[in-house]
Amino acid sequence: MSPSRHTAPDHAARRHWLGVLARAGEAALETAWQGLAQHPVHSWVRRPESGMTMVRGRANGSGAPFNLGEMTVTRCALRLDDGIMGVAYVQGRSHRHAELAALFDALLQRPSETAHLQRSVIAPLERERVQAGEAARRRTAATRVEFFTMATGREAR
Amino acid sequence: MYVAVKGGEAAISHAHGLMADERRGDRALPELDVGQIAQQLGHAVDRVMTEGSLYDRELAALAIKQAQGDLVEAVFLLRAYRTTLPRFGASLPIDTAAMAVERRISATYKDLPGGQVLGPTYDYTHRLLDFDLLDSGREVPPPRESDAEQQPMARVADILGQEGLLEPAQQGAPDTPVADVTREPLRHPAGRDARLQALARGDEGFLLALGYSTQRGYGGTHPFAGEIRMGSVTVEMVPEELGFAVEIGEIAVTECDMVNQFGGDAERPPQFTRGYGLSFGRAERKAMAMALVDRALRAQELGEETVFPAQDQEFVLYHADNVEASGFVQHLKLPHYVDFQSELELVRRLRREHAQARTEAGTQQQEAAE
Numbered sequence: 001m002s003p004s005r006h007t008a009p010d011h012a013a014r015r016h017w018l019g020v021l022a023r024a025g026e027a028a029l030e031t032a033w034q035g036l037a038q039h040p041v042h043s044w045v046r047r048p049e050s051g052m053t054m055v056r057g058r059a060n061g062s063g064a065p066f067n068l069g070e071m072t073v074t075r076c077a078l079r080l081d082d083g084i085m086g087v088a089y090v091q092g093r094s095h096r097h098a099e100l101a102a103l104f105d106a107l108l109q110r111p112s113e114t115a116h117l118q119r120s121v122i123a124p125l126e127r128e129r130v131q132a133g134e135a136a137r138r139r140t141a142a143t144r145v146e147f148f149t150m151a152t153g154r155e156a157r
Numbered sequence: 158m159y160v161a162v163k164g165g166e167a168a169i170s171h172a173h174g175l176m177a178d179e180r181r182g183d184r185a186l187p188e189l190d191v192g193q194i195a196q197q198l199g200h201a202v203d204r205v206m207t208e209g210s211l212y213d214r215e216l217a218a219l220a221i222k223q224a225q226g227d228l229v230e231a232v233f234l235l236r237a238y239r240t241t242l243p244r245f246g247a248s249l250p251i252d253t254a255a256m257a258v259e260r261r262i263s264a265t266y267k268d269l270p271g272g273q274v275l276g277p278t279y280d281y282t283h284r285l286l287d288f289d290l291l292d293s294g295r296e297v298p299p300p301r302e303s304d305a306e307q308q309p310m311a312r313v314a315d316i317l318g319q320e321g322l323l324e325p326a327q328q329g330a331p332d333t334p335v336a337d338v339t340r341e342p343l344r345h346p347a348g349r350d351a352r353l354q355a356l357a358r359g360d361e362g363f364l365l366a367l368g369y370s371t372q373r374g375y376g377g378t379h380p381f382a383g384e385i386r387m388g389s390v391t392v393e394m395v396p397e398e399l400g401f402a403v404e405i406g407e408i409a410v411t412e413c414d415m416v417n418q419f420g421g422d423a424e425r426p427p428q429f430t431r432g433y434g435l436s437f438g439r440a441e442r443k444a445m446a447m448a449l450v451d452r453a454l455r456a457q458e459l460g461e462e463t464v465f466p467a468q469d470q471e472f473v474l475y476h477a478d479n480v481e482a483s484g485f486v487q488h489l490k491l492p493h494y495v496d497f498q499s500e501l502e503l504v505r506r507l508r509r510e511h512a513q514a515r516t517e518a519g520t521q522q523q524e525a526a527e
Contacts (some may be wrong), residue, residue, distance in 0.1 A: 008232070009387075011401045015401060015402070015403055018245060018399075018403040019391075019403055019404030022403070022404055022405050022406055023391075023404060023406060030333075031480070035229070035486055037423040042382075044256045045344060046398075049243070050242065050247065051242045051243040051245045051247060051249065051393070051486050052211065052239065052242045052243070052244050052248040053245050053394050053405065054245070054246070054248065055247075055248045055251065055392055055408065056247055056248050056249065056250040056251065056436045056473075057250060057251055057253070057353075057357075058250045058251075058253075058326070058336065059326055059327055059349055059350075059353060059432070059433050060326035060327070060414055060431050060433045061253045061254060061256070061314070061326065061407060061414065061434075062313065062314075062326045063163035063313070063325075063326030063327045063328055064326075064327055064328055064333075064350060065246060065250040065329065065335050065350065066335060066336070066350035066353040066357075067247070067252075067335055067336070067337050067338075067339075067350070067354045068353075068357050068410075068435055068437070069206070069207065069210040069211060069212060069308075069357060069358065069437060070210060070211050070239065070242075070244070071211070071213065071392065071406065071408060072211065072213065072242070073405055073406070075245060075396065077398055085398075087386070087396060087399055089245070089394065089396045089403065089405045089406055090405060090406065091392070091406025091407070091408075092213070092215075092406070093213070093215075093216075097284050103300030105399045112415065130309065130487075133257055135258065135302075135306055136259065137257070138213060138302035138303055138304070139301070140258065140259050140260070140272065140274050140276055141302070141303035141304075141305045141401070142300065142301040142302055142309075143260075143271050143272050143274050143275040143276055143277075144273070144274050144275075144303065144304040144305060145262075145272075145274065145275050146267075147267040147273070148188055148267075149267065154350070155256055
């Protein structure tokens with residue numbers, strides 16, 4: 001079983017927002033960032049860097065793992081002036097996307113800001129993603145097919 | 158052997174300039190945009206990502222533009238770029254059962270839990286050229302939608318598996334490192350993990366032909382497409398800074414679970430065995446071909462005779478990579494002047510000896526006759 005299903009409860013909230021931030025588009029994060037009343041000062045722990053993660057599959061979907069191929073990923077880590085560290089690992093090669101995700105990750109860890117940012121940034125981003133997924137699902141559902149087996153000549157006799 | 162040559166710089170530079178000009182084509186037409194390739198030539202992008210072994214739609218589209226649509230050349234470009242990037246680690250294995258499904262079909266059961274959805278497909282079209290597409294201003298109506306609830310889509314294999322009719326997916330020993338053919342050279346016999354990776358990177362045309370050969374009797378095991386599913390899966394990894402798994406993104410994949418007859422042996426009763434195919438993006442033909450070849454390569458493990466090309470690990474795995482194959486075939490056109498000179502000398506000498514031998518033989522015959 002993967003570590004994700006064994007996450008300590010205190011990681012659950014952070015795990016969730018990191019996922020939402022990684023899967024949101026850079027433009028959406030930029031808009032959310034520009035909407036903040038104050039922009040904190042930060043220093044780099046690890047400057048944005050583009051690289052790869054090896055994506056693994058499983059034989060027949062549920063068997064032993066194997067390496068399928070890599071995907072591009074950009075990561076960074078930064079520290080706010082109050083010492084809180086934000087981390088980002090996001091698909092693609094956008095340094096700005098990683099930077100914004102790490103900034104939000106750090107801000108979301110500030111107890112005074114968690115609830116507000118969850119409401120004003122994370123929830124709307126997640127809603128957008130769910131809606132996009134729902135639209136795709138509805139288009140797929142329209143292609144549901146029912147095949148009927150035709151009686152063969154032998155069966156008819 | 159190829160010996161380095163000097164000179165030709167100006168001609169090479171001009172040739173590259175000519176190629177750039179040809180790539181741009183008629184200036185009266187708008188230049189092709191990488192975004193257009195990513196959006197409108199999606200299958201080409203998917204193939205280049207799969208065989209280039211790097212999931213990045215924009216880079217694959219760029220490679221296709223740069224290579225003027227030569228997909229094998231584009232794969233080479235993407236592979237070369239890939240070597241410049243550091244690797245941050247490996248993902249957790251993707252969970253294709255949790256896929257946001259866009260297509261899911263089975264050739265073995267018509268009534269499946271969760272049903273069958275065709276998704277976007279060329280199946281059931283008549284393959285007639287659509288002349289409407291000549292008119293680029295044409296409006297495309299939005300696709301139909303349906304309110305039908307989506308029931309969970311259990312794997313087809315789990316249905317057959319319940320009766321013991323299908324072999325379970327092979328599990329590896331816990332904590333065994335996963336083979337990586339990009340880091341260690343292939344060794345034979347290769348484990349299934351190394352084989353699946355090599356096949357996933359392998360050339361679609363090569364695997365298609367090999368898969369087809371198994372259907373035509375060269376290693377045939379009468380396959381059925383147990384399940385094909387295509388859609389998006391989330392990718393999770395454990396960043397070193399965090400120590401717990403986070404979602405880093407989402408990728409589209411196509412998966413094929415191929416079901417084949419197996420007569421059974423001393424220990425095992427007759428049952429269905431499985432081959433597996435997995436690719437980035439929408440690449441159904443590739444995933445199906447890969448599943449056929451994967452099953453053929455399991456011949457030895459299943460105690461079957463290995464007499465056909467598709468069952469021969471070394472043959473298949475050493476020739477599936479189109480970057481290696483293309484490099485070795487195409488290096489033949491580079492200057493081999495020194496090499497050829499020595500061969501020329503050799504052939505001249507052999508011809509002299511041949512002529513001399515004939516003359517001597519002729520003289521002997523003549524003498525014998527006299």
